[in-house]
Amino acid sequence: MRRARAGAVAPVLLVAERQTAGRGRLGRPWHSTAQPGPAADASLTFSIGMPLAPADWSGLSLAVGVSVAESLDPGGSELRLKWPNDLWTTQDRKLSGILIETALPQAGAALRYLVIGIGINIGPREAAGLNTAPAWLQAFRPGVQAPQVLADVAPPLVRSVLGFAEHGFGAFAECFAARDALRGREVTLSDGDSGLCEGVGPGGELRVKTAAGLRSITSSEVSVRPAEGAGR
Structure with a gap:
């Protein structure tokens, strides 16, 4: 991001062999370590940076998730997409996380510089300290x-x-719906609300039917999880 703000907008792919100060959504830490032996490739962390100027940014993280899921699991039998930026297995275990940020290379620029950071568990990983198995x-x-x-x-x-x-997101909406990990399940929100997830809207917003009515959630500051005991 510092490079982009300084005006460097060439597309770039960066791969981290070892990461100890990574950052996920809502500031959560992410780290991976390379070590000799069978665990050397236990995870993959990489970032793609490129200039972009879509008419509407809504739903980009979901579209990225669709692309990664289709590449890792073309048959669609293993991976689900957990709004807004995680790849889960059908057992609600987290395989991958995605973080998206943008920067203005210069004041008044028509495009923004997009950075997509992705972490993927390749081999076994300990569950200690993780919110999701x-x-x-x-x-x-x-x-x-x-x-x-x-x-x-x-x-x-x-x-x-x-x-x-x-x-826009419309080109990815059907594929996201097919892998949606939350649709049709009772969910709880980090702001204390809860309800039945009804999938996502045309802009990638999460739709939850609460006691007060249908709520559309777009804020990246609100996290959502399946309610305790909610079926898959």
């Missing part, structure tokens, strides 16, 4: 390693982002 890719893609995952995910992701800039 972890999943890992090798559980359903045995033997896969980080370089192959990067090759599988990054090129389609760039194409998807360019497609989003041209067509």
Whole structure:
């Protein structure tokens, strides 16, 4: 982001072999460590930066999630999308997280510089200290390693982002709905509200039917989880 604010807007792919001060959504920490032996490729963390000027940014994180899920699980049997930016397995375990940020390269610029950060668990990971139990890719893609995952995910992701800039979230809405981890389930919100999730709206906003009526949630400052005991 510092590079973009300084005016460097060339597309870039950055891959972290070891990350100890990563940052996820709502400021949550993310770290990965490279070490000798079988655990060397236990995770993959990378960022894609590129200039972009879509007519509407709404739903971008969902479109990114769709692209990553389709690349990792083309058949659709293993991965679900948990609004707004996580990939979960069908057992509600977290495989991947996505963080999206933008910066204005210069005052009055027509485009913004987009940075997409993605962390993917490749091999087994300890659950200690995590809000959601972890999943890992090798559980359903045995033997896969980080370089192959990067090759599988990054090129389609760039194409998807360019497609989003041209067509908006509508081009991804059907695929998101097919993998929606929350639709049809009772959910609780971090602001204390709760209700039945009715999927997402045309702009990627989460729709929750609460006791007070239908609520559309767009704020990235509100987190949502399945209610205790809510079925999948």
